[in-house]
Amino acid sequence: MSNNLGLIGLGNMGSMILDQLLQIGILKEDELYISNRSRNKAEIFAGKYPSVNVCGSNQDVAQNCKRIIICVEPVSVPSVLSEIKPYLDEGSYLMISTATVAYEDIYKIYTGKITKFMPTLNSLSRGGITLLCHNDLVTDNDKKFFEELMSNISEINVIAEEDVNLCHNLTGSLPAIVSEIMFEFVHAASKHSINMTTEQIEHMTKVSLLGTSRLLVEKNMKFEDTINKVSTKGGITYEGIKIYQKNLPAIFDEAFDTTIKKYDDITYKVRSIINEAVNNK
Secondary structure, eight states, rough: TTOEEEOOOOOOHHHHHHHHHHHTTOGGGEEEEOSSSSSSHHHHHHHSSSSEEESSSHHHHHHHHHHEEEEEOGGGGGHHHHHGGGGGTOOOOOEEHHHHHHHHHHTTTTOSEEEEEEGGGGGGGSEEEEEEEEEETHHHHHHHHHHHHHHTTSEEEEOOOHHHHHHHHHHHHHHHHHHHHHHHHHHHHTTOOOSSSHHHHHHHHHHHHHHHHHHHHHHHOOOHHHHHHHOTTTSSSHHHHHHHHHHHHHHHHHHHHHHHHHHHHHHHHHHHHHHHHTTOO
């Protein structure tokens, strides 16, 4: 049982994490126990990995595993914790994929060893950053286990809980943010095309974006330095950059204000769910 690993929730992130770790052989199929609200989804996943143990309930996962990864919607975290709590003890270690459920609220249900983590879609290409936030009870061995596990599919960044809101905007949300910006960029470029198709423009943009990312990371170039090297005063790029500099700050300020408020809204919603459940006991 000590080597068993449970996973509750086979949504986009849960299935992606398991799929990546199984593909590279980090996890053993027969030591993996999974459950999902829809058992059919768990059985479909196990069809690809036939030695994985499909459990009939979340409680079955907790009965077979000391280490359990929980990948469900934030509003479902309280019910999952309540379901498995009777089967948890001081040796249990929970890894909960959430940015919006506060430790102070989780502790109203369960007060053991917990790591909150925030994965990213970039792990599909075994890149990006996974944010981790350990509580004080998590042992060094547990930290080593999970950090080494997730480092196989992403860079690891351990942060304090009060930094989760901002950092999740910078990592977990970034694939969608960049994609939206580039989608509008390609759409605008297409209006000026004579012979190029939208698909060709999108491909050129993706390849250029990849090259820019490598330049920034591998050559450790700062954003400002990159801008200055490409945009010379009076040149074509310079004129476009001036437009972006004029308009983008207000857009990003509004987006951060909105997403941070949404983060708080979800946190308060889950808090209300937990408080109501605790008060009705």
